[in-house]
Amino acid sequence: MDSLVKKYNMPDKHGHFEEFGGKYVPETLIPALDELEQEYFKSKKDKNFQKEFFNLLKYYGGRPTPLYLAKNISGELGFNVWLKREDLNHTGAHKINNALGQILLARKMGKKRIIAETGAGQHGVATAAAAAKFGLECIVYMGEEDIERQKLNVFKINLMGAKVIPVTSGSKTLKDATNEAIRDWVTNVEDTFYIIGSSVGPHPYPMLVRDFQSVIGTETKKQFKDITNNELPDRLVACVGGGSNALGLFYPFIDDDVKIVGVEAAGKGIDTNQHAATLTKGEFGVLHGAASMLLQSNDGQIALPYSLSAGLDYPGIGPEHSYLQKTKRVEYSSATDNEALEAFKWLSEKEGIIPALETAHAVAYLKNKNNNIKKNEHVILNLSGRGDKDINTIAKELGIEL
């Protein structure tokens, strides 16, 4: 992967993306993070590790995923929409790429117990699958509110032998599940590996999650070049919660002449107080081990984010996204619940592909005329996950009883 990245070289050796990133954690976790960093750098150079990882992605995860020209919506929109079909991964989303990478690290480090946080449950499912495959104990922290919204995923996690621990503190969603996972890790740091699900948290997590996910962009680039006789796409689009599917697609293109757009969840609108548009509306702060942009009150308390999609209602964002926004390398836009819902139905009807509600935010970007996508442009959209898990939420929104 290194050979693709010539100019861009982030984070620095302390895990900073300029003022973003870093390790803002209790002292107890410092040795664990240092150990993880060392192990990660070793594994990155280790051909056997890389081979094992890519074989797992291929034979267990189902990679490579197709890059599919969605002709029906392309015809309607007047530009070419290519869907990177991460929804076709085992367990239904891009999350498995990272879970498999991290579980290999856990195994190398001799950790017997795996913990994870989950919002929409996709990361919980991916981690439970990986833990089952490697015969490791797995505990998934999940907010009570999310357990209610994502019952199907809770059931799947349990089926694969992992335990879901409901989190009842704070807003009972992803941020609180993350707090609880960190508390568990501080307490059981000697035998436990924390598989963080997005490009968030203290260094080295944002970096290693990005690297494990960058298989998405590396594959996409090759696929697009093969199809077009060595061309680059004009634009990349992905939804951003913590930001791992987006970085996975973006990173291998970061030095290329390609416009890149991340789409945040605007909930009921960015001018209301019910949204999760961290980069659009947030301010600099520190949460869950990293400095980044944050939704917060005037007194520095973390604000409760809102989005209809459980995977995007996080008050922070990966530090690298804050950096990419600051340097203007990536443009950040947002889509509301309603726009996402409409896009969800639209993609399902036109292409026979039911996207995750999170992904539908990126799909909504395509439909927004203000984005000035030129005629015949080639736009690649990361179809980060499938919508099965969201069927109940959607039905409820549409007033349909299942």
Add this chain to the structure above:
Amino acid sequence: MNRIKQLFSNDSKKLIVFITAGFPEKDSTKDLVLEAIKGGADMIEIGIPFSDPQADGPVIQEANEIALKNGITLLEIFEQVKDIRRQTHVPIALMGYYNPILKMGTMDFIKKCNDAEIDGVILPDLPLDESVEFCNNLKDKNISPILLVAPNTAEKRIKKISKLAGDLIYAVSILGITGNDLSSKNNLENYLAKVKENSETPFMVGFGISSNDDVEWFNSFSNGAVVGSAVIKKVLKDRKKGVVENFVKSLKK
């Protein structure tokens, strides 16, 4: 000389008591702090409530939630401390998480600490590597940055941490969060000996300390014992006047 340095320059047994600001009522801070001092506390830590207290167990989490519901703000905490200062010379440290301080602006925060005669600052989520500038700015105002060490902190790092701290460090007794159970005395003894040998400053020990026996025991292996969750637990159960004073008395008899 700052009050913390002065306190830790003598060898007497020390009890440090933690009180969450704005808990159980918004204006309880002063009463509870003064009760703790009357009960015999040698130093006070005032907790700045935070929405996401990652290093805290359920008891202090609950106190944080109540305090935030009461609407306490960092600015009001400074006013409360000024008021407390008029009645006591016991050292006071603020303990909290980094984000509310960043939001206020670190220099503004330090200035306000100085104005309120705060003697020390403890931030569990601002470890050595991220805190050099902040610590030096505190020290410029003669305020002690009280950095933390943990049972798994390497010897060399204990040295570095204590050097940056300058006056006092805080040894977390366990791998864990506030209010957790203590590990075996044997493990603790080895750990505290390691801190003693490597720290260039005095050190106090906290997390999981809840009884008179604990306070005695930790004082024989360190320079002071911090009691937090156990105090807050008493107040959660019984908000009557005198509860904190009596409990602190029992800790230090």
